[in-house]
Amino acid sequence: MKTNTFQLNETTIKDIQQAFRNHKLTSVELVEAYLERIRAFDQNGPKINSVLTINPDALKIAAQLDENRGQDNQGPLYGIPVLLKDNIETADPMPTTAGAIALEHNFAKEDAFVTKQLRNAGAIIFGKVNLSEWAYFMSQDGPSGYSSLGGQVLNPYGVGVFKAEDVGGSSSGTGAAIASNFAVFGVGTETSGSILSPSSANSIVGIKPTLGLISRSRIIPIAESQDTAGPMARTVTDAAILLGAMTGVDEQDAATLTSAEHALTDYTPHLKKDGLNGARIGVDLSFLNNKAPEERAIIDEAIEQFKALGATVVEVTIPKSTFESDVLWYEFKRNVNDYLRTTPAEVPVKSLADVIEFNKKDPERRMKFGQAELEKAQKLSDDPNDSTYLEHRETDLRTSTSEGLDLVMREHQLDALLFQNNRGADMPAKAGYPSITVPAGYTSSGHPVGVTFSAQAFSEARLIELAFSYEQASLKRKAPDLESY
Template identity: 40%
Template sequence: MGRAAPAASASAQVETLLARADTIDRTGPTINAIVERNPLALAIARAMDHERAQGRVRGPLHGVPVLLKDNIDTGDDMLTTAGSLALAERPAPADAALVERLRAAGAVILGKTNLSEWANFRGARSVSGWSARGGQTRNPHVLDRSPSGSSSGSAAAVAAGLVPLAVGTETDGSLVTPASMCGVVAVKPTLGTVSRRGVVPIAHSQDTAGPMATSVADAALLLQVMAGADAADPATASPAAVLARRGLADLQWNPGALAGVRLGVAREHFGVHPAADTLAEAALRTLRNAGAVLVDPVRVIADPAALGAAEFERLLHEFKADLNAYLAYRGPTSRVRDLAALIAFNRAHADQEMPWFGQETFEAAQRRGGLDSPVYRKAQATCHRLAWQQGLGAALRRHRLDAIVAPTTGPAYPIDPVGGDHWAGGCSQPAAVTGAPHVTVPMGTAFGLPVGLSFYGAPGRDARLLQLAWAYEQQAPARPVPAFRPSVSVRR
């Protein structure tokens, strides 16, 4: 179905990619996307070549190199740190569930990618793509621009041609936003489609891993392999997750998939940047010319301010509970056993951990109560009411929509370690808060910087969104290829 299978031997491809990383990631433009290489990658690739020579092919990812975000556990010699020096002492005790599935499918884990430390959930002035462990990842299109986050390294690595496939994670925007700004495809699947076991958490109500690739077909291929039930993650047994995996298993590509489809245009996500709006208007014309019925506009977020406050409250409560559970699982492989110890570690190593921004978010989470707190329960109820009952769910039902479309976000902003991210907005929140699927596809460039078009819809409808995104991709402008320019310049 996809094009991820290596044209040459797996070992030759690994050697080529490692050499490319030497000239682009470590030197040359110095993207700084890969934080650690797998010392066993070449040996694994040779083993996959041997299996293929013996007539054993595990599937379409057999021998295909994949990079993992550095918050996804691997039970090998590589570290899993979420970008923090607090976890940079010993490897995790076991593979994450999704890594187990990748290895079983014959994928070659090439290494770990840098990320926004603690997935951008530490301080108020966070700098996307920066971590104490990995330093600053740069946007391969324009090097002084942000790759966005928190799956910064995964998006930048795929865009720069360092790997065909990478895995990122999202709580709210951390897959789709860096993909948009780096000019690649990303899929945030329905919550529970992919097991979260072995992934450093923020919040169980919203966390999910997802694929990044240069095409919708390749992203779908990676998602099919990662998706699976897991008794250790109850979310994988939800009706929506089961529906999503069933649809992925039967996924077929249809060039005419957009004909007669009803797409809601979420104008509330416009206005982030005028150039992004211009590209989105061109994308809407493409969709309309392909036969889509555009319902324009539709309202997706009932009360943005109230939803934002409730979401943040939910994340703070769940982060404290979920991170404490994860750190307890890490046990002797971690120098910190709970959030309180992590806060103390950062204070003791402030020159390394907090040279640019602090840990106000950590401290706010530590002050929260447990998951039985009335404040948490109210936040949960408010999120469901505003994001689904009066928000996305209401819009889909009222207008009989197959999906919502909008610009994912604006062009990449400058990297600013002093002031932090210059975030102007995006469209990730509705799907993130409701656990719904979200796909972003490149739709063009502004000033040499990529911008993505988003498709999001009801939980469980992952395959349908992929079909729509694929059909759009066939008629969209060619995927932008990084030029590694030092900065944006006006050509006269």
């Protein structure tokens, strides 16, 4: 799809900014082109069903930015539309719903901190995308990418072929929309795998940052000890640019205070083609999908590429904890209750207990796959000093850090650990450590496969070096074919 002479599909931030400078494109034209593409392929044709709400002010904002283009101090995302996962608040006239019917009238009066950061960088808040309801913390019985409010998001690489859950989640709409070229980039959130899963499943780049690098204030929560927002884009370069725009210390989120000495506002100096040269990468083969030979072959090919680029790949054993933690359920109850108390009067639920009862009144529409996770959380204590909760959290931290990732990385002097897709995402998630996933290829049925690098706190710059080096040498991403539907 073209707008005038500008090629929209697979375009990048750099391409768009150059077109702006050369007067070959305006922000209004760009927004209109994406609206046309969403109508053609998200609402019609293959009906990817990734976009929940379009900002009714998007064209007006674009026109204003066009008028002001060229003034001083305009950010790297100036005039470019961004799609937000629909658990991130925005002051634009769009609700923030987490995909739940109970929150369909949840119109925020102000931006989430991360939304403000995007605006400060010049981005147009273009719309909200569908997600697994309550960020896949409502029921494990339903597929990823389904919400009562938005229905099922489809994977653009296998419409009518893949299983519903193959879109990944819970940032399903972000993954599918960016893969489908409905925007240049989007924002997802992750508690455990929810950026890495849909990014790898939809053949895009996703960065799950260190806990505290990006603010969580005014984002519908799951668990304060693991929640983070993160960038999702088609290239490592665009993901790195977006990450730099999103960082910042937020007085409303104490976790961000830890990032003050570590965060960068520009990660692009770390886009190094030789980033893998001299690197030591650890891989625990038990985390690879050995039951899917094609997927395993793709990872093996990537490992050979790492070696060809000068990396040393070391087989390691990551200690695996068998402890069954309830931290997420304890924190969900407390955090969601705190959030719901701040919602406007039009929202009919003010506590987790209210949500559960609301859903029971129309179960077929509001809780098609049940609400077992909500009910489990409701039965637990919401006291942050509850002894069982504290014991579980201490165990999570210890087994994921000093007895887990830290131990292995120190023992083998590693720059990063390699995983397939989001397999193994729970350990860095519990530790609060960062990961980045990059397209690595496709199976014969068209299923995307990603390689994922994980490392210790605030190592985003190094992870970007590794990911960019591999991406530029392999160039595995291919756009999905939506025109054939």
